[in-house]
């Protein structure tokens with residue numbers, strides 16, 4: 391145990407108990423309540439719920455727009471650099487963000503637009519405390535993944551496709567999939583937890599005609615990024631991943647603000663909620679007990695709307711839902727609360743997320759979405775697959791090794807992939823083939839949000855029963871709860887090697903990640919080698935292009 395960790399434990403009153411000593415304090419749900427809080431903030435500096443104003447996410451504009459053979463091309467650039475966030479009322483928090491901004495700037499494009507995203511690494515001389523062994527001597531290394539987009543392997547943020555300080559990598563995205571709420575975030579080997587916790591995450595939206603015809607737009611289409619954080623007494627973020635089991639903050643942020651309050655008109659709103667927490671899953675519900683109307687999952691629109699009063703929301707999952715505020719009197723406050731899930735570590739205030747304050751401002755009733763909850767939505771490739779199309783059923787066991795104490799998938803770790811020269815794979819589906827994968831959490835009662843790159847999948851069953859109502863849409867992350875066996879179905883439409891991993895980021899970093907190879911036979915030359923096919927370049931240009 392190093393000094394920082396020891397002082398963290400002492401400061402939160404855990405020093406005497408030690409790391410393993412708190413299992414006796416389990417709540418009925420199985421959640422661990424360690425202390426009232428995890429932060430070292432004084433009471434005066436600890437943020438209060440429902441005081442901060444809700445902030446919309448910042449938006450990134452392209453620096454260049456053009457056409458190439460009838461395809462619209464938009465060029466964007468972000469610099470990963472150090473910045474300062476104003477999260478606490480009296481203290482500021484150093485962060486690392488795309489353009490220094492946390493949360494990062496949203497990219498929003500029409501379906502079919504080709505995007506070039508240049509990610510420049512301006513983290514010269516920056517190191518995470520205790521993270522030195524995995525870093526480059528010149529500073530932090532990066533790899534950027536557009537999560538939810540079927541990118542070519544060389545643009546998919548392969549964990550060892552490293553962009554070092556002073557370099558930039560230009561990623562190319564075709565955006566040819568249906569409208570969806572996705573996100574870009576760092577994915578560097580062993581550094582993902584630290585890099586994302588420091589702020590390297592942002593939303594990315596693909597828009598299209600289908601969602602425009604059905605769902606609220608503009609100011610009534612509200613993107614929210616959830617995260618949780620804990621603080622040192624001086625306002626710096628405190629890091630503790632509890633021996634790689636998970637990072638559990640005591641402050642819940644929505645778009646970088648603690649438990650904010652948002653004013654809403656008396657009409658229907660669309661919320662796109664990304665859980666960008668490092669480890670925490672949520673079980674959100676409205677304080678009124680009213681239902682929300684789920685319309686989209688990770689890969690876009692569901693075939694039909696599903697009304698639910700609560701849902702389970704793992705890291706990296708996205709859910710879009712409608713809330714009808716027309717039914718509440720002006721002045722009503724509706725809180726979005728969190729009843730949590732087994733195996734989270736909860737604190738005094740993690741049962742809250744944010745609040746809505748219903749105001750009496752005039753509502754434009756000529757907009758048909760103002761009070762419409764559509765029932766029938768849009769089908770998709772993934773949702774029209776049937777199990778009979780599957781040519782292979784595979785089994786992925788998500789567990790922790792009793793011998794090495796390392797998280798793994800079928801006994802394989804990312805370290806094994808590295809040691810094999812990036813040839814070792816967990817699966818080798820044929821190009822265009824449909825497969826069924828059984829994902830099973832077999833030990834220790836953990837939950838693992840499993841993310842399969844490249845594909846949109848359909849959840850076929852959980853423990854042999856139908857999936858939950860809210861997850862009946864195209865997905866790329868699935869909540870595999872304690873002792874759950876989840877069956878997913880998907881088609882593999884691009885050739886090359888792609889990662890598959892747990893999205894509890896300390897699990898991913900240590901070392902619950904593997905890869906699969908689509909189409910190519912073992913040892914065949916790979917024209918889309920995820921590391922070699924598109925290299926980062928030295929970056930000497932000014933910041934804004």
Ligand code: C2O
Nearest residue numbers: 535537706841889
């Ligand atoms: Cu959002 Cu491979 O990650």
Ligand code: CU
Nearest residue numbers: 838892894897
């Ligand atoms: Cu996990």
